[in-house]
Amino acid sequence: MIEGYDPYLVALSVVIASLGGYTGFSLTARIRSGPGANPRVLLSGAAAILAVGIWTMHFVGMMAAPLPADAVYLVLPTIISFLICALVVGISLFFVSIGDPSPRRVIPSALLLGAGIASMHYVGMHGLAGSFGLTHDPPLVALSVGIAIVAAYGGLRIFLARQDGLRLAISAVAFGIAVSGMHYTAMLGMHVEPQGEGHRHAAIGLAASPQALAIVVAVLCFVIAAGFLLSLVPDRRQPQPAPVVADAAPQLAPEPPAVPATAEPPVEAVLPNRVIAAPLGGIGQPPRVTAARLPIEGANGTHFIDAGDVRSLRADAHYTRVHDGTRERMCPWSISEAEAQLDPGRFIRVHRSHIVAIEHVTFVGKEGEGAIIELDGPSKPRVPVSRAKVAEVKARLGLRRPA
Structure with a gap:
């Protein structure tokens, strides 16, 4: 399945995952250090932008694949795949943010997040319908799940480290490559069988054409790019000076009392x-x-x-x-x-x-x-x-x- 991929869309999918990672991690970096910001709003925004980045990367990668011409996307499984991604990302970030960043919290969160990313992928694949069947190689399925868990663990460690600047950019690119690696590893293990072999994926229910999905994905790409640009804007708010209330008449301050030279130090x-x-x-x-x-x-x-x-x-x-x-x-x-x-x-x-x-x-x-x-x-x-x-x-x- 690797032959025939559109290299530009493959590169775009990696960029989308990296931008989503950078934006999400930048928002989480402000949870404790952002002046006057609501931690719940930042955590919700970080979870949403990470979920959108991962989910959008998945469907850009799908559009890059050489799928049959009659392939369509079922709306319900497609929406469910996004909800799964948003739910597990939100739970994982919340779980590691409410207490000590110990391995007891990070490792279960990474397992949950990795399993959720993999579930999002395969539920989304189940939404692909047409006059063909899909089969998967179990070893590559297991490998893709392992890559997803490793990528999730690295992403959560970045979240806890609250890195910024060049280190955060490098970490976000690494996260984008890891998430994309999970997707394309899973795609390598997927095989499209002609009608009559395997299970036919008939379009039962509301379906969307690849062109309609491309419009949705394009809009989400703009959302990710906008969030990325907003995360780069520095907070220039300065503390306001305290109001000064003038007295009706100026008064002279009394002279401080003399302290004997033999005075002892404060206790x-x-x-x-x-x-x-x-x-x-x-x-x-x-x-x-x-x-x-x-x-x-x-x-x-x-x-x-x-x-x-x-x-x-x-x-x-x-x-x-x-x-x-x-x-x-x-x-x-x-x-x-x-x-x-x-x-x-x-x-x-x-x-x-x-x-x-x-x-x-x-x-x-x-x-x-x-x-x-x-x-x-x-x-x-x-x-x-x-x-x-x-x-x-x-x-x-x-x-x-x-x-």
Whole structure:
């Protein structure tokens, strides 16, 4: 079946799978690092664009194959094949995004996703009808399923790694080649038998001609290309300055009280869930009370996490999501309340939607008009830095002298 393939359509199918992979992985890369973005929307968009890319690649590959002239596509199996692909992609991405990225989650997700991609292919093949029969070589069927599982595992690892730039492009191309390899391996094991041999695939039910399917596929190709281009657009939103309320009459600030030269350094008094830093030897500002632990909402109640284990906090509507280096969990505090509660010597608000623990920063690099920092931990979370905060972050890291 390999002889007679249209090389241009074969190349187009690989490009479509690669663009779908890049767009889907780019969207998932913003689930934890995207400023102000809804994780559910990003996850749904990533699953949809990956499913569209895989499914469209399949039918472009079908159009590239030298099929009989009277071949038509049954509408119901064709739609079911897409729904299978969308369902397994969504379940797999959701399953690995709700907890630790451990092999216990990644491997079952890869098996599910690979089996779903293979099922999508063979259900779609069942929708091919005409005065002929189809047979498949069992060894090549098994090989195609194995390739699909390996491609799914690599794609999920890319999702968890949240790579960007050139590495993400290379990974997406590799994913596109792997998914296409599964398709063409399965096609290599498929044989078209003349009528009377094997099982005849009669066109029973609503059918679509290859020309109609080509129009649908062309529209989906434009959708993938549009999503790809949109994923390349940088987020240029900057934090809004806080409003300044002027007093009715200007007042002079009182002179700070003199502190004797023999004053002792500040000491920390630890109270339940709070740390109070109070200066001794003089009357000054009220002692700053900072949280030693943060509340975390769970299915069975409220838990607490030590502030020293916190890597970052991300705004999520009126709440925040706390990242401990492994996963995110819901905190009932708003981002402003968290900024007021946490120790400013250890935490810094680097974006209107993000606070990080400066002691856990392991990498800082330029991204767009701002910067990106990476924190330690098993999943190495990444957090954006707004342009207005870059200098302060670098100063806190010892990379630049404070102004």
